Amino acid sequence: MESTISDRSLPTDIDSTDNSPPLVNPAANGTPYRDLRLMKPLLDAIEHAGYTNCTPVQSAVIPAALKGLDVIGQAQTGTGKTAAFLVPFLNRWRPHSLKGPIGLVMLPTRELAMQVAEEAVKLAPSSKFRTVSVYGGTGMQRQLSQLASGCDLVVGTPGRIIDHLRRGTLTLDHVRYVVLDEADRMLDIGFRPDIERILRRCPDKRQTLLMSATVPDEIKRLVNRYMKDPLHLSLSPTNLTVDKIRQTYITVDKEKKFDLLLKVIEREKPRQCLIFVERKRWADDLLRKMKPHVPSTYAIHGDLPQSQREKIMAGFKSGKVTYLIATDVASRGIDVNGISHVINYDLPMDIENYVHRIGRTGRIGKDGVAIAFVTPEEGSHLTEIEIVINRLIEPDSIEGFEASAPKRRRHIDDPDEPRPQPVEGEPPAEPKKAVFGKFKKKYSSRL
Ligand code: ADP
Ligand code: MG
Numbered sequence: 515m516e517s518t519i520s521d522r523s524l525p526t527d528i529d530s531t532d533n534s535p536p537l538v539n540p541a542a543n544g545t546p547y548r549d550l551r552l553m554k555p556l557l558d559a560i561e562h563a564g565y566t567n568c569t570p571v572q573s574a575v576i577p578a579a580l581k582g583l584d585v586i587g588q589a590q591t592g593t594g595k596t597a598a599f600l601v602p603f604l605n606r607w608r609p610h611s612l613k614g615p616i617g618l619v620m621l622p623t624r625e626l627a628m629q630v631a632e633e634a635v636k637l638a639p640s641s642k643f644r645t646v647s648v649y650g651g652t653g654m655q656r657q658l659s660q661l662a663s664g665c666d667l668v669v670g671t672p673g674r675i676i677d678h679l680r681r682g683t684l685t686l687d688h689v690r691y692v693v694l695d696e697a698d699r700m701l702d703i704g705f706r707p708d709i710e711r712i713l714r715r716c717p718d719k720r721q722t723l724l725m726s727a728t729v730p731d732e733i734k735r736l737v738n739r740y741m742k743d744p745l746h747l748s749l750s751p752t753n754l755t756v757d758k759i760r761q762t763y764i765t766v767d768k769e770k771k772f773d774l775l776l777k778v779i780e781r782e783k784p785r786q787c788l789i790f791v792e793r794k795r796w797a798d799d800l801l802r803k804m805k806p807h808v809p810s811t812y813a814i815h816g817d818l819p820q821s822q823r824e825k826i827m828a829g830f831k832s833g834k835v836t837y838l839i840a841t842d843v844a845s846r847g848i849d850v851n852g853i854s855h856v857i858n859y860d861l862p863m864d865i866e867n868y869v870h871r872i873g874r875t876g877r878i879g880k881d882g883v884a885i886a887f888v889t890p891e892e893g894s895h896l897t898e899i900e901i902v903i904n905r906l907i908e909p910d911s912i913e914g915f916e917a918s919a920p921k922r923r924r925h926i927d928d929p930d931e932p933r934p935q936p937v938e939g940e941p942p943a944e945p946k947k948a949v950f951g952k953f954k955k956k957y958s959s960r961l
Contacts, residue, residue, distance in 0.1 A: 544568035550576060552605050555639035560601070563636050569594035574747040576601050579723060584744040586737060587725045590873075592849050593749065595725045596633045599693045602723075604634075607666060609642050612688045617667040620712065621695040622703050624649035624671065630695065631669045643667075648674045648684075658683055672700065672708035679715060686715045697726040697733055702816070702843045706736070713740045727846060728866050759856075759876040761903075762910035763886040763896060765920050771859060771887050772803055777912050778885060779808065779837075784855035786830070788848070789839045790871050792860040797839045800859065804837065813839035842867045848874060858886040861895055868899045885910060893920030 544567040547560050568576065571589040578585050579602035587598055603617045610616075621627055631647035638645070646660040648670035661668075661683050668675070668684065678684035692713065694700065700709060713722075722741045726733060729746070737744055766774045779787070791797050794815040801813040812826045812835050823844065829835035831850050840848070842862060853875045862868050868886075875882025886907065888896050900906055 544570060545573045545577075550580070550601075552601070553639055556601070556604050556637070559604075559637050559639055560597075565597065569598075571595055571747070571749045572598045572601070574749060575599065575723070578745050578747065579721070580605060582721055584722045584741040585724070586729065586741075586744050586746040587723065587749075588727070588729055588747065589725075589749040590727050590849075591846065595695070596630055597637065599695065599723045599725060600630075600634055600637055603667070603691045603693075604637055604639055604643070606691075607639060607643060609640065613664045613685070614644075614688055615646070615665050615668040615684075615686075616688050617691040617693075618675075618686065618689050618712075618716065619667065619669040619693040619695055620672050620675065620700065620705075620709060621669065622671065622699040622705065624651060626696060627669050627671060634667055634669065645669060648678060650674045650677075672705040672712060675712055676708050679712070686712070687717065689716045690720050692716055692720055692722045694722075694724045694726075694736075697724050697736070698728045698730065699843070699846060701730075701732050701736075706732070709736070710740075728864075728870060730864055730866060759872050759882045759884050761872065761884045761886070761905075761907045763888045763907050764910050764912060764915055765890060766887050766915055768889050770915070772800070774887060774912065774915050775804075775857065775859060776807055777915065778857065781912060782855055782883065782885075784836070784883075786833065786835075786850065786852045787837050787855040787857060788845065788853050788871075788874050789837060789857045789859050790845070790862065791839060791841060792863060794841055796860065797841055797844075800839050804839070808837055810835060811837040811839065814844040815841045816843050818844075842871070845871070845874065850874070854882060856882065856884045858884070861886060861888060861892055861899070865899050865902050869903060888920050890920050896920060 546567050547557060547565060550557075550568075552560070571587055571593045575585055575587040575595075575598040579599070587595055589595055599619070607616075619630055621630060627647045627649045631645050634643075634645040644660075644665040645667045646657065646665040646669070648657045648661075648668060650671060650673055657674075657678070661678065675684065679686070694709065700706075722744075724733070724737060724741065724744070729737075729748075764774060764778075775789070789800070791800055794817050797813040797815045801811060804811045812829065814823050814826050818826075826835060826838070827848070830838050830848070833852055839859075842864070856872050856875045858868070858871060862871060872882070872884035875884060886896070886899075896907065
């Protein structure tokens with residue numbers, strides 16, 4: 515069984531002029547590192563890195579992982595997940611004569627592999643601790659010679675790890691600690707078969723950690739198969755900020771969404787606005803339509819070359835780009851503080867994404883606005899979202915677009931909403947229960 519602990523004590527009052535990653539606040543009320551009973555050389559390295567207190571995800575994950583438990587650490591980008599999974603491993607490290615590696619970190623990209631390897635070097639308790647990063651594209655010779663001379667930790671992309679396993683240049687026989695970092699992104703990229711192949715090659719007697727901003731069903735399946743009674747530590751900051759966000763919906767026919775978007779923009783005059791669509795192609799379609807009306811609009815999605823994505827993201831971060839159309843995958847890692855509006859041009863099919871989407875606004879204590887476009891057929895989907903966020907999303911209207919009640923399959927216990935009347939000739943509807951009450955057990959832990 516998986517248990518869930520939610521932390522509601524994340525700081526929300528961080529200085530908004532601070533340009534550092536927004537959710538990491540060394541001054542926050544996290545556990546001081548010196549209270550964690552870590553090995554002295556490790557503690558020294560941590561202090562040398564300038565970390566005094568744990569970030570919230572570190573406060574949650576490190577003690578559990580130190581006990582040897584399998585852990586799912588769910589938290590947004592920039593919250594300090596790297597140290598959260600490295601510290602427990604480094605604390606256990608002792609000089610040894612194995613060829614290794616004894617620790618394995620899988621992650622989706624070369625950039626992340628380099629970053630995590632860098633952090634491992636920074637936090638290493640000894641100069642004898644050896645980290646090798648393996649990723650595709652370049653550096654095969656260097657990787658081969660580093661692996662050949664033995665190492666403690668391998669940090670790499672699943673594709674290249676498989677490559678080394680096939681060549682026989684890497685063995686996982688001694689691995690006791692496995693981390694899936696940015697698991698949701700790895701699955702989005704299509705690394706699942708490789709990840710499973712690698713996990714099957716790792717000894718059963720091991721500890722497994724999984725770090726992810728979201729935990730969709732596909733990840734849960736992976737967890738059930740490859741992790742042992744994992745503790746699910748959810749620190750998703752979006753859960754905490756949603757209360758500050760004014761959430762509304764507007765009912766609209768599909769073919770009128772674009773006209774509605776222009777009206778909403780005219781009315782709201784967003785400082786910066788993120789517009790979510792469900793498919794990559796739709797992002798391009800919408801961009802084409804918007805450009806003539808709103809020139810400061812750009813779009814990012816997974817098919818854009820990395821360099822172009824980075825350029826657009828930099829523009830958005832600096833405030834030069836006002837409107838950004840994005841898919842859920844491409845929007846991961848957006849940590850821009852100035853977003854005043856999130857428009858759900860398409861409702862997210864994966865309900866969890868709703869929370870992540872709207873959490874892009876209302877950052878670090880600021881208010882935000884989230885407006886969802888709902889077609890008349892999507893009423894029950896809207897209801898499902900309301901169940902997850904445990905509150906009703908208010909109807910909104912704009913000239914020419916009245917928020918008629920979309921068709922809802924399930925009735926929500928709202929005194930203002932008319933209860934569905936039995937239709938003649940059909941059996942009476944089953945008695946309505948308070949939906950929130952019914953789901954309370956399941957969702958209360960994450961709200
Ligand atoms: P994530 O993996 O959650 O996206 P990272 O592990 O990359 O986040 O950390 C984000 C930044 O925060 C890094 O620059 C890291 O050095 C810094 N950081 C991590 N933990 C702490 C801490 N306890 N105190 C101060 N800064 C930290
Ligand atoms: Mg990370």
